[in-house]
Amino acid sequence: MGVSISFISATTEELDRAAQDPDWADEFVYQLYGSDNFPAVDRPYGGPDRAWGGLQFLFDEAEVELEFLMDGFVILEDGTLFGWDAEQIQSLARQLRETPWERLAAHYDPERMAKQDVYPNMWTFDPEGRLGWLEDAYEELVGFFAAAAERGLGAFMNFSF
Numbered sequence: 001m002g003v004s005i006s007f008i009s010a011t012t013e014e015l016d017r018a019a020q021d022p023d024w025a026d027e028f029v030y031q032l033y034g035s036d037n038f039p040a041v042d043r044p045y046g047g048p049d050r051a052w053g054g055l056q057f058l059f060d061e062a063e064v065e066l067e068f069l070m071d072g073f074v075i076l077e078d079g080t081l082f083g084w085d086a087e088q089i090q091s092l093a094r095q096l097r098e099t100p101w102e103r104l105a106a107h108y109d110p111e112r113m114a115k116q117d118v119y120p121n122m123w124t125f126d127p128e129g130r131l132g133w134l135e136d137a138y139e140e141l142v143g144f145f146a147a148a149a150e151r152g153l154g155a156f157m158n159f160s161f
Contacts, residue, residue: 002120003161005052005068007084007144008032008045009153015083018075018156025075025083029156044153046144051137053119058134061107064099066092072157082157086149093149096142101135108134 008029010018018025032038039045048055052068059066071092072082084092108131110123123130148155 002050003052003159004047004049006045006047006049006158006160007141007148007155008158009043009144009148009151010083010156012086012154015085015154015156018081018083019073022075022077022081025081025156029081029158032156042151044144044147044151047140048137050120051134054113054123054130054134055104055138055141057113057116057118058104058107058138062099062104064095064104066095068157069159072155075156080159080161082159084155084157086152086154089145089154090149090152093142093145096145101138104138105131105135 014025014028018028032040032043048068056066056068058064071088072084075081075083110127110130113123114121144155
């Protein structure tokens with residue numbers, strides 16, 4: 001299982017209510033993921049799942065301004081649910097669209113990532129395969145942000161451990 005991050009889109013009204021009523025938000029997001037209709041066609045969702053630490057390393061090295069654990073606003077005080085407003089999603093979608101994978105991949109350094117204990121510290125096992133894994137996670141993330149931005153949506157970010 002491990003520590004993972006996932007996003008599911010949210011309306012402005014849902015994010016406003018979540019900020020006022022964190023217990024409602026916790027139950028609402030749980031129901032979204034547990035619904036028989038998941039994934040809903042009109043509600044984009046996506047990873048990076050467990051690849052968030054590796055992607056964060058690449059974003060930092062490439063000077064891409066996205067910080068999974070600092071961006072957005074805290075909904076649950078235990079740090080497991082955050083809200084990202086529609087403007088932030090649109091800005092990040094634009095930034096990611098302008099950041100080709102090759103720019104990030106140029107900073108992939110499995111030895112350094114292992115020494116810095118970048119989560120999930122498995123960079124020395126199949127280093128080339130892990131680069132492909134990060135690329136897949138990046139593409140999913142780009143797709144999520146693009147789809148949410150296109151619909152004018154914000155997002156809930158789950159940080160589960």
